[in-house]
Amino acid sequence: MKMSPNMLIAIDVGGTKTQVASYDTATGALRRSRLDTHAPGLTGGPALHRLIDAAKHCAQLDDDRRLLGVAAVFPGVVRENHLLMAPNTPGLEGMDLFGELAAAFGSTAITLDNDVKAGGLAEHTWGGLRGTDHALYLNIGTGLAAAAIINGEVYRGRNGAALEIGYQLTPFLDEVEPSQWRGWRDGVAPMEALFSGASLDELARETLGSGQRAKDLFHSDQSHVKQELQRRLNALAAQLVNLSIALDVERIAIGGGVNRQYPVLEQNLAQLLQRLVPFPPALVSARFTDDAPLWGALELARRAAGLPALPDSIFDTATGTGKRHKASPFP
Template identity: 55%
Template structure:
């Protein structure tokens, strides 16, 4: 078989970037994870460093050409640029498409939001296979979701559909409407109430310095448990509203926070069953912490006209950390 060129998937996060490179000819796949902003780099220099790492991945497979590239980012993709992405400073407003074409030498470049890409991966290979109406909820450092209706991903007029971190808190004083905290004040109300970052801050406030979100779940302090359950209820109430509005049949939940906090599943399941007239099935995402990467690979497949990747290739893959990524984990 002639060399078709490799497929590159790049998942850029606020802290780490995951890269996957797949060679359809040899059916080999290599991956890397590295810090997004090393040595204080931001903006174009930071992006070019990530693209250099992607090129190194392709060289591991002795690739002579790159067939297609898909890059996914937190925030809203509008055309060739990124908006509403405070966790990747300097990336907003860049000509991402042009820089990737320049850096990797292929015009077959696709861009998308990371959580929407995660939903694509779950629909193609994971827990949302066969679901025509579904939600994908990502509980990580931030809070976001994606929705599928009639088998298609809902993007919205501005590409910002399901940016649920900007939903209002359900705990609002109707007598103080002018004081409701919202996007206009620079906030993401629901994300600042329930997300990995928000719960890390709550842990510090309630348990002291050096405590993190997971310590809230293991605490037997009644005050801590009450504060935690209020936050969980706030998020679940809005997810229930979405499930009612869209009449979904399945909700897949992933992200590092959900993967590590086992007590979340029954609490979310119980509230959804109590509040949604036609309660959807609640399932754990197949790609519990790296769905956006595999969603990007799915996009790169489509751009290259490829329809199949062997299941063993996906199931046996393990992300390999570079030294700087390992240092950031510590």
């Protein structure tokens, strides 16, 4: 097989699924595939190398092939080439991720980042936040997190943990007993436990029955379900109002799986933002519902390689897949 000197690889490691993509800058061929993040009996190094092998297969690479750039993004905090605060990854916390990837791909053009920050980068580069200098990307997937665009760049904070809003306190606090408040040190992510794909799935099972999912909450006509969902939407609105005031953003894009309920989110959030924020931001649906971290990783790989900007035409706005898509079917 003839080696291509123009290949970029992106890896998005999620708590449930991992997506990989490769892009040949010479031909414009974009390939992608998906696999379960967890495999029976594999943790740590073997688990990581299973994902690396999937990326090589997606790009049709052999072990000797050199790349222009590779980026991998993860849930949690990436700090000094290590992953922290990522309990849902298969034993990857504390590993030298940069060293493992550099050795596996024969390249030092490796970038590591948080998945939601990569999602914010994708939306700022090609999606709903394009053209903004100050914006917010809200990802409501399995978990809850956000990424801020400040002066046109993704803001990471001192420890890379900026906008891990799942750990923010909810509005429903005992004002008399702060000692009863629970957070990171208690193993609790208060806002994520209240409003995220996982917490809404749990609420659906509790209120609607086994087998029900988060999406079913938004279509239920049962008064007690509607009331509890509204309470949680109000809590999310309070967070967005406070973030909008603190960061003075011009636009907020909502992505992640719960983005599929965007009309309901917009109905509950937009008016409150307009009424309560001195300089209210516009609320928009993210361009990439589930794929923003993957495409953000591709942009990070592009930057690592020092290549010109990738064309917007490689994306299909309906599915997030490339128009020249040649990947194997998703399992």
